[in-house]
Amino acid sequence: MSRLAQxxxxxxxxxxxxxxxxxxxxxxxxxxxxxxxxxxxxxTEIVEGLKELGLFGLMIPEExxxxxxxxxxxxLCVEEIARGWMSxxxxxxxxxxxAYMLKQHGTQEQKDTFLPRMALGEVRGAFSMSEPxxxxxxxxxxxxxxxxxxxxxLNGQKMWLTNxxxxxxxxxxxxxxxxxxxxxxxxxxxxxxxxxxxxxxxEVRPGLTIPGKIDKMGYKGVDTTExxxxxxxxxxxxxxxxxxGRGFYQMMDGVEVGRVNVxxxxxxxxxxxxxxxxxYAQQRHTFGKPIAQHQAIQFKLAEMATKVEAAHAMMVNxxxxxxxxxxxxxxxxxxxxxxxxYCKEVVEDAFRIHGGYGFSKEYEIERLYREAPMLLIxxxxxxxxxxxxxxxxxxxxxxxx
Ligand SMILES: Cc1cc2nc3c(=O)[nH]c(=O)nc-3n(C[C@H](O)[C@H](O)[C@H](O)COP(=O)(O)OP(=O)(O)OC[C@H]3O[C@@H](n4cnc5c(N)ncnc54)[C@H](O)[C@@H]3O)c2cc1C
Numbered sequence: 001m002s003r004l005a006q007x008x009x010x011x012x013x014x015x016x017x018x019x020x021x022x023x024x025x026x027x028x029x030x031x032x033x034x035x036x037x038x039x040x041x042x043x044t045e046i047v048e049g050l051k052e053l054g055l056f057g058l059m060i061p062e063e064x065x066x067x068x069x070x071x072x073x074x075x076l077c078v079e080e081i082a083r084g085w086m087s088x089x090x091x092x093x094x095x096x097x098x099a100y101m102l103k104q105h106g107t108q109e110q111k112d113t114f115l116p117r118m119a120l121g122e123v124r125g126a127f128s129m130s131e132p133x134x135x136x137x138x139x140x141x142x143x144x145x146x147x148x149x150x151x152x153x154l155n156g157q158k159m160w161l162t163n164x165x166x167x168x169x170x171x172x173x174x175x176x177x178x179x180x181x182x183x184x185x186x187x188x189x190x191x192x193x194x195x196x197x198x199x200x201x202x203e204v205r206p207g208l209t210i211p212g213k214i215d216k217m218g219y220k221g222v223d224t225t226e227x228x229x230x231x232x233x234x235x236x237x238x239x240x241x242x243x244x245g246r247g248f249y250q251m252m253d254g255v256e257v258g259r260v261n262v263x264x265x266x267x268x269x270x271x272x273x274x275x276x277x278x279x280y281a282q283q284r285h286t287f288g289k290p291i292a293q294h295q296a297i298q299f300k301l302a303e304m305a306t307k308v309e310a311a312h313a314m315m316v317n318x319x320x321x322x323x324x325x326x327x328x329x330x331x332x333x334x335x336x337x338x339x340x341x342y343c344k345e346v347v348e349d350a351f352r353i354h355g356g357y358g359f360s361k362e363y364e365i366e367r368l369y370r371e372a373p374m375l376l377i378x379x380x381x382x383x384x385x386x387x388x389x390x391x392x393x394x395x396x397x398x399x400x401x
Contacts, residue, residue, distance in 0.1 A: 033367070086375075089261075096257075145244075
């Protein structure tokens with residue numbers, strides 16, 4: 001067990017789940033991660049292992065066949081998995097967000113239809129807000145769903161869909177002005193459509209095309225795609241929650257728990273970078289001693305470990321706040337912001353400790369160096385987190401009178 005990033009007050013069940021996941025990460029993920037990542041190969045066997053562990057249903061209520069665990073348990077599992085390979089945490093993250101949105105906002109029929117199969121990992125979720133012309137400014141989306149009899153016809157292009165090819169259920173955010181008069185605020189005229197599809201690429205359903213994988217600098221193995229809707233017909237009972245106009249709030253709710261998840265990923269990647277750095281620093285000798293004995297390197301290790309601890313504590317705090325039923329947007333925004341920035345810094349320091357070898361693809365730190373930047377962008381950039389944090393602070397500290 002690592003000395004860093006311990007979590008006080010966990011139940012026996014939580015400890016058992018985490019120790020099982022950590023064992024799986026050490027035995028099944030770390031030994032193959034870098035090889036698969038360099039080949040941009042989908043980790044099929046790892047995903048089958050995650051299904052067996054029940055991780056696709058970790059937060060899905062027991063009545064639907066899941067483990068009914070808390071956001072904290074989920075986030076701590078994600079931290080462990082990202083320590084092994086961040087892409088694997090990406091495979092379960094969008095699934096978890098869609099399952100969470102269904103649990104919170106779905107109709108009874110939607111929950112009954114999807115959650116039991118999602119718990120088994122048979123139905124796999126992805127979510128889609130971003131478009132080629134926008135990511136941060138969600139209110140500007142142009143994809144549209146128009147009512148046609150007992151269905152909606154969807155048109156538009158989506159971008160940056162994590163698990164776009166491998167998923168079979170995509171929560172797609174569209175404008176839907178049906179029932180919403182001209183001039184309605186953008187965030188009140190959006191709807192989440194539950195789009196079922198075949199896994200794979202090309203025309204995966206009439207009117208729906210997944211063109212192919214986007215070639216990325218890192219975060220490989222997991223597929224990230226575009227999604228093109230051209231006259232895609234979706235039955236009215238696949239409007240999330242059964243009522244149009246609520247999509248923006250539903251997605252923001254999903255992204256809020258997603259932020260804790262991205263913070264957890266940052267913690268996991270930073271932990272691994274620290275482990276690699278502290279190990280290498282004791283093996284590499286310069287000027288007659290291990291580089292760990294040079295004070296400059298020891299200071300780096302001290303800073304890295306402090307950042308790992310601080311990010312972990314903030315992530316745990318944000319998850320616990322949500323689990324207690326309280327609003328956690330401030331804590332989740334702070335945790336996501338800090339953990340992703342610290343992750344980038346810790347990875348950079350571990351890279352520097354490796355000297356020239358850090359630049360070689362034979363060393364794991366090379367992969368982490370290409371993975372960490374994604375965390376600065378996904379689920380809202382640093383600037384967007386600061387906007388959320390700043391707005392909430394002004395609400396909390398509003399001057400009286
Ligand atoms: C690998 C990967 C996977 C992704 N997966 C998904 C997914 O599954 N589903 C999905 O919907 N999206 C996904 N995204 C999209 C992601 O959420 C967006 O990339 C992100 O929200 C940023 O949007 P953008 O790229 O359009 O940047 P922009 O919004 O164009 O921002 C560009 C720059 O301007 C800054 N900026 C923007 N607005 C402001 C402002 N008001 N004030 C100050 N600065 C500002 C930003 O911080 C950024 O630095 C993914 C992205 C990546 C890279």
